[in-house]
Amino acid sequence: MKKVFINGPITPEFIANSIEKHQTKHSIGAHNIFLGQVRADVINDKTVAGIDFTCYEEMAHPILDDIREKAFKTFNLTCMHIYHSLGEIKAGEVCFFVFVSAKHSKEVYAATEYLVNIVKKKVPIFGKEIFEDESHQWKVNKV
């Protein structure tokens, strides 16, 4: 079981550190990174200040293991990492980080898109959009 969930935002330093760790892997020629950043959407005149993420972790981990296994079978990847924030993430902060590495560039794009979409669809993560006036609504992913 790989570490996926991170309390609080995924910082630029965390991302830099992940990139740096891959610089010792000299068979890698291409990395593709997806970052989900919390938007300050305006909904009925109220602005989203942040999203409070919770998760059913006991269920999420085996699903994430399956996702990784299937992705390694489908795409010719060297490395794959998925990170998601829990807790309150403010607008402008990063809450989702998918990191795919391969020998050649053509391998990475579809893998990243696949991983982002399947995590959104299959992993039991819940998001409470908190507005600037402290009211809230529950986020729903369009599939």
Added chain:
Amino acid sequence: MKKVFINGPITPEFIANSIEKHQTKHSIGAHNIFLGQVRADVINDKTVAGIDFTCYEEMAHPILDDIREKAFKTFNLTCMHIYHSLGEIKAGEVCFFVFVSAKHSKEVYAATEYLVNIVKKKVPIFGKEIFEDESHQWKVNKV
């Protein structure tokens, strides 16, 4: 004319700094980053130690301006940045950084792939692959 060429490797800190600068842009929901990393390929029993990049900058800049303009017309992007190293970049170091941002995730993947491929194809950058024994050969991109 935007700054594209960087002397030496593109460091994880540089990438982190680019990400951080976008955290004030609260309409962005998705970033996609491509990183080209120098591989220690083995060619006829010799291992690539690094690539020495040179460029015809006066020609490259207008081409890069056209590429950016066309990409903004084609894809629904908020931001787009392209960086490429010049000089000697060692195996494991990053020499190419494409950074695309949009409101929604579905916009970013094709834009990144498009930019990576068109820069490889159209921008006059030359790469001398230097082997560990200090001999070299000239890199050619497969189109």
Added chain:
Amino acid sequence: MAVIKYFGAIAEVTNCNEEQIAVSDLKVSDCLALLNEKYNLNQFDVSVALNQNLVDRDSTIKLSDNDEIALLPPFAGG
């Protein structure tokens, strides 16, 4: 006893993250009917997991002691 876990918008309505339920001869579908009566959960697009695996809301699987049922609102990761 089985444990029922609530998440997100559903936990907000139930006002708790989990509770115990007696399982004698209770099917998943019966359990959901009981909870729906108590909390009016039809307002949500609920998914149901039994021991961390999604099951149909009409499932006739019988609950056993120590089973874990989770009521999940729409996923919102990413």
Added chain:
Amino acid sequence: MAVIKYFGAIAEVTNCNEEQIAVSDLKVSDCLALLNEKYNLNQFDVSVALNQNLVDRDSTIKLSDNDEIALLPPFAGG
């Protein structure tokens, strides 16, 4: 005079990054023929840029003073 610029593998063979050439009545194609004779550039897949724009190697455009011709080996960015 026009300036000829050499890059990458081609600069390695010409052993210089640029040189001047007299332009009187010289077409791009003539200029390339001269350089090919001097340096045997047919070994390369050369692209030619005139004032930073790619032109055909057979181009009959006549060179003018201060024109910049660049001989470019295959691109290898990324």
